[in-house]
Amino acid sequence: MNDIDINWKDGVGEVTDQPLTISPGSGTGNAAVSFDSVMNKGLDRTLELEITTPKGVKKTLTVNQEGCRQAYITSDGKRWLTSDNRVYGVLKSDAPCQCNYTCPGVFYVRPDGSITDAPSNDCIGVALNAQGKRFMIEKYEDLNESYVTAGSGKDSTYAFYWGGNGTDQTGIANYNKAYGGDVHGYLKQESGSYNGTPDFPQAVTAWTNGALSDWKGKANSNVLKGVTTGGGSYTSYATIGHVLNTFLASADAKGYDDWYIPSCGELSLIYMNLTSVNNALSAIGGQQFNTSTIYWSSSEVDAKKAWYVNFINGHVDSGYGVIGNIRGDHYRVRFVRDILP
Numbered sequence: 001m002n003d004i005d006i007n008w009k010d011g012v013g014e015v016t017d018q019p020l021t022i023s024p025g026s027g028t029g030n031a032a033v034s035f036d037s038v039m040n041k042g043l044d045r046t047l048e049l050e051i052t053t054p055k056g057v058k059k060t061l062t063v064n065q066e067g068c069r070q071a072y073i074t075s076d077g078k079r080w081l082t083s084d085n086r087v088y089g090v091l092k093s094d095a096p097c098q099c100n101y102t103c104p105g106v107f108y109v110r111p112d113g114s115i116t117d118a119p120s121n122d123c124i125g126v127a128l129n130a131q132g133k134r135f136m137i138e139k140y141e142d143l144n145e146s147y148v149t150a151g152s153g154k155d156s157t158y159a160f161y162w163g164g165n166g167t168d169q170t171g172i173a174n175y176n177k178a179y180g181g182d183v184h185g186y187l188k189q190e191s192g193s194y195n196g197t198p199d200f201p202q203a204v205t206a207w208t209n210g211a212l213s214d215w216k217g218k219a220n221s222n223v224l225k226g227v228t229t230g231g232g233s234y235t236s237y238a239t240i241g242h243v244l245n246t247f248l249a250s251a252d253a254k255g256y257d258d259w260y261i262p263s264c265g266e267l268s269l270i271y272m273n274l275t276s277v278n279n280a281l282s283a284i285g286g287q288q289f290n291t292s293t294i295y296w297s298s299s300e301v302d303a304k305k306a307w308y309v310n311f312i313n314g315h316v317d318s319g320y321g322v323i324g325n326i327r328g329d330h331y332r333v334r335f336v337r338d339i340l341p
Contacts, residue, residue, distance in 0.1 A: 104129050106273065106280040109136050111254065115339070119283035124254045126280040127339055130273050131204045133215070135266065137277060138259065138335045139286035140252070150246040155236045159330040162296050162306040163224065163239030165231030171223040172300045175211040175264070175307065178316045182210075187268055187314035190275045195313035204269060211264035211299045211307045212316070218338065220298035221260035230328065240296050240333040247335060259335040264299035264307040266336060268316060271309050294331040301326075 101107045101115040108116050108123040115127050125139045141147070142158035151157030168174070178185050178200070185198040200212060207213045214220075224241035240261055247253055262270065270277060270289070278288040289295070291311050299307040305318045305326040319326035 101127065102129060102134070104131075106276045108280065108284055109339070113256075113339070119280070121285040123284040126277060126284065126286070128270065128273055128277060130269055133204065133266070133269055134339060135262075135336045136339045137270065137281070138337075139281065139284065141287045141289075141332070141334050143287050144247065144250070144252040146247040146250040146252045147243060149250070150238045150243040154238050156330060159237065159293075159332055160243055160296070161230040161234055161237045161239045161330055162327045163227040163230055163241055165234050165327040166303055167227075167231060168303040169223050169227065169300055172220045172298070173214065173216070174300055174302055175214060176301060177210040178264075178307070178318075179207060179210040179212045184315065184317040187271050187309070187316060189271075189314060190273050196315065200268075200316065202272070204265065207265060211297075211301075211318070212268060213265060214263040214297075214299045214307075215265045217263035217266045217298050217336065218258070218260040220263055220300075224261060224298055234328045237330045240298075243333060244335065256337055259337045261296065261298040261333055262336050264297040264309070264316065267295060267297040267309045270334075270336075271311060271314055274311070289334065290332060296331045296333050 101117070107127045107129070108119050109125045109127050110116055111122060111124055116123075123139070125136045127134065127136050138144075148157045151160070177183055182198045182200075185200045186194045186196040187200055188194050188202050201207065204212075221241075221244060224239075225245055227239055227241040228245070229235070230237065230239060244259065244261060248257055248259060253259055274289060274291070278291075281288050289311055293312070294308050294310045297307045297309065301307065301318045307316065307318045308331055309316055319329075
């Protein structure tokens with residue numbers, strides 16, 4: 001970097017002179033940026049990056065930090081965005097996280113359960129920290145041998161019944177609305193916009209009623225472990241409770257016995273961070289969430305219906321406009337587990 005002079009101006013006052021490397025140093029296109037401790041204090045703040053070119057032209061870029069690990073860049077008051085509204089001027093620090101990975105983001109889980117920001121194939125899952133919620137997402141989904149075992153002799157080893165059609169599951173709260181007065185609606189994509197109406201609030205703190213307010217996936221799953229048949233004539237697919245039981249009894253659980261089926265709120269939060277989650281899963285050699293299908297939550301409507309999220313478009317539903325037995329449908333399931341702060 002002999003042709004550009006760079007100065008940091010940190011409003012917090014912690015760092016005023018830090019090395020910055022930009023590659024390529026000339027030409028056009030996106031530039032990869034790396035730095036040390038400038039963006040590593042777990043704070044929301046603004047830094048100014050002043051660049052002077054060989055011709056004496058000065059340009060000030062404002063780096064807006066969000067949490068501990070990333071930031072976006074604005075110039076002339078405009079945020080750098082692509083045509084599909086995704087930020088491409090994202091900075092990520094190379095320095096170790098100093099807030100024990102409790103800052104917003106997606107991290108990686110080692111076999112011993114510890115959290116790291118360094119992906120490797122021996123990681124067993126990814127940790128999602130978003131909007132005050134924190135849980136681990138399992139790595140392989142139906143690539144696990146336990147899914148194959150659970151679906152053996154059935155019509156699928158990746159799609160399953162919610163189960164117990166015709167029986168209201170005592171111990172799981174019933175929600176006849178998704179949020180407010182809406183029986184269905186749409187979540188906002190992490191990178192993009194809503195795919196339909198009604199649209200649900202982006203802030204989970206606003207989810208104070210309906211299925212979106214259900215964060216009791218673990219308790220729900222303890223009930224669903226006992227639901228091992230489809231109910232009535234529904235025998236073609238395994239149930240998500242049976243798949244969970246088979247998973248927990250196998251080596252796929254990696255020694256942990258507290259995996260569960262996410263509730264509607266938990267599954268919705270995953271969808272709203274899906275780009276980051278899927279990228280993280282790929283980084284550790286895992287299987288991404290399938291964006292061409294539907295995933296069951298552990299939340300219930302009544303004896304015939306349960307809540308799900310369509311990962312094609314973010315549609316939260318339980319069979320809007322359908323009179324039949326939605327529990328007789330077969331969708332995917334992905335397990336999660338709580339992680340300590």
